[in-house]
Amino acid sequence: MSGTYLGMPAFPVAARDAVRDTTLRGNLRHATHTIRAKRAAAVAEVSDWAELREAGKRIKDHTLRHLDRYLEQLEESVTAAGGTVHWAADADEANRIVAGLVKATGESEVVKVKSMATQEIGLNEALAAEGIAAYETDLAELIVQLGKDRPSHILVPAIHRNRGEIREMFAREMGEWGRPAPEGLTDTPAELAEAARQHLREKFLRARVGISGANFMVAETGTLVVVESEGNGRMCLTLPETLISVVGIEKVVPTWRDLEVFLQTLPRSSTAERMNPYTSTWTGTTDGDGPRSFHLVLLDNGRTDTIADEVGRQALRCIRCSACLNVCPVYERAGGHAYGSVYPGPIGAILSPQLRGTGSEVDASLPFASSLCGACYEVCPVAIDIPEVLVHLRERVAQGGEVTRGGNKVVLKPAKGHAAERAAMRAARWAFTCPGALRTGQRLASRTRRLHPRTLPGPGRAWSGTRDLPPVPAEPFRDWWQRTRSGKGAAK
Amino acid sequence: MSSRERILGRVRRALADAPVDDTPYERAVPRGYLREHGERTVEETVDLLAENLADYRAVVHRTDSEELPYLIMRLLAERGSQSVLVPPGLPPEWMSAADPTRVHDRAVSTPHELDRVDSVVTACAVAIAETGTIVLDGSPDQGRRRITLVPDHHICVVRVPDQVVSSVPQALERLDAARPLTWISGPSATSDIELDRVEGVHGPRTLEVVLVG
Secondary structure, three states, X not given: OOHHHOOOOOHHHHHHHHHHOHHHHHHHHHHHHHHHHHHHHHHHOOOOHHHHHHHHHHHHHHHHHOHHHHHHXXXXXXXXXXXXXXXXXXXXXXXXXXXXXXXXXXXXXEEEOOOHHHHHOOHHHHHHHOOOXXXXXXXXXXXXXXXXXXXXXXXXXXXXXXXXXHHHHHHHHHHHHOOOOOOOOOOOHHHHXXXXXXXXXXXXXXXXXXXXXXXXXXXXXXXEEEEEOOOHHHHHHHOOOEEEEEEEHHHEEOOHHXXXXXXXHHHHHHOOOOOOOEEEEEXXXXXXXXXXXXXXXXXXXXXXXXXXXXXXXXXXXXXXXXXXXXXXXXXXXXXXXXHOOOOOHHHHHHHHHHHOOOOOHHHHHHHHOOOOOOHHHHHOOOXXXXXXHHHHHHHHHHHOEEEEEOOEEEEEOOOHHHHHHHHHHHHHHHHHHOHHHHHHHHHHHHHOHHHOOOOOOHHHHHHHHOOOOOOOOOOOHHHHHHHHHOOOOOOO | OOHXXXXXXXXXXXXXXXXXXXXXXXXXXXXXXXXXXXXXXHHHHHHHHHHHHHHOOOEEEEEOOOXXXXXXXXXXXXXXXXXXXXXXXXXXXXXXXXOOEEEEHHHOOOHHHHHOOOEEEEOOXXXXXXXXXXXEOOOOOOOOHHHHOOOOEEEEEEEOOOOEEOOHHHHHHHOOOOOOEEEEOOXXXXXXXXXXXXXXXXXOOEEEEEEEO
């Protein structure tokens, strides 16, 4: 994924700084709590939510199970409708393809609709290296870009900024990029939105190349779908001469009809609306309306490796609604940056270590960045059992084992940091299979209980710092049973 | 080996261990969800459309076909519009009373010219009551996608009850995937500042929907 995140510290290290930042915590608490109640109300409006959720899950599972077939069908229908399909095995290849397409138009600037896939591959940085300026046009992405910041939420990448911070940044930075912010700009959201409208308008009107992602691709018809709110998506999709869409291969659905499920579940889950303000669908190119040339770049970048994992592949059902972030107690306190990826929160904790592998410190720590409370699973509109995948990935990190990386099977070594945990588990296994040893150990523990420390020493200190050690009884259960029930029906 | 072959090969290898699944697509997905939510008369469905449109800050007007030209005239006058864009297939009688200079879709060649137009009047393809959505499909009475995007004021005429459906599934049945579609639910908005909804970013900041029946 993006080079921006190289060398990120492990989650606990990054989170420690974040939880000490009281402004950040205040911003996140306010935003996530606002959206939580609204989402619940929007979902409660539809009586068949459970059925829609199940259908969404099954559509995605079926598609993933036959992904090769649907990708070929998609390629055929997009091509028949006048589009050109490119395939990119990894981020570098996708970036090369896009840079090549932009250069072929002779342009040196592009306008972009918010897209997770292009964030994931670090497209803006790659284009900048080729002398192409990429302007983000989603309000939150603009805030992130102007602030030379990193996104911290899937839907609202600038969720960690409050209105006062945004006002200052607009006043300071907009002039560097184009039209400056109006004099006397205040921090009311409506005025800030107006400043963004004026700043970006000149860029939209002169843009010759637009770059987007897509929420869905329909194999049967070759249709792409972008769901948005501000109208910046419509600008980028319809005004330029050339449109380039970079889309993960898991975004394909088989039929037009399948949209009836996701266009009901996605808006309610993400912005808590019955329907988002704008949804655009396009099939190839249309004479006289919109771009004259359309390129679709299908992106793998770790997705096929994820499909190879029987438990982990369900993460690819994700429709990027971000409901799981908004309900997560860990995300609410640690914020998005600690996850070291464009995919933060619970879904990021299972997606990043699968797309990128668990080789880096941050990726190996992500499966542990959860209390396993299960709130994320409950709100997920495609029923991804995030806790199940987290536990599965923890096992992989702690024990190692066979995984697929870059299309090849490799065997991972157990991670270093978990040696003490593994030793404890080995000791427990031995004790539980040797009754004599277990009895001796339990008696020893009971007799010495007054001497037990309240916290663990050494590396165990961190664990016991936030937990009470279980009190050891005066007498082991088996001794008590022998003493009180022995010979009185215990044999029956 | 091309990347196409590489990716498809990886998919096939990744799924090699998965149990064979020959269930045809029609049976693979249970569609136990509703075709529409609740039972309503035609009139109630139109009322719900009006209610949900207004809930997302569209301005809703109701009239009949005789009064329509006068209503459009009034809306444009109240807005103070000097110029109004009309798609090629818009029924001419709708605009028969309007004063502003009429600009035809094809006459505006650049986005900058489009940006100087005050208002746009279009029909629609279908309207969805449950979500308060109007859908444009680029038919001659709706024009190219850009004409309902750049001007700041959009008047959209919905023929009720013929063009109104209850739900998203019913709307998709009526629409043609081959056409470029724009689904509009209220004026442009953003939740990007503190997850608080603010109306009016890049698209038309004023959306007026006229229900004609």
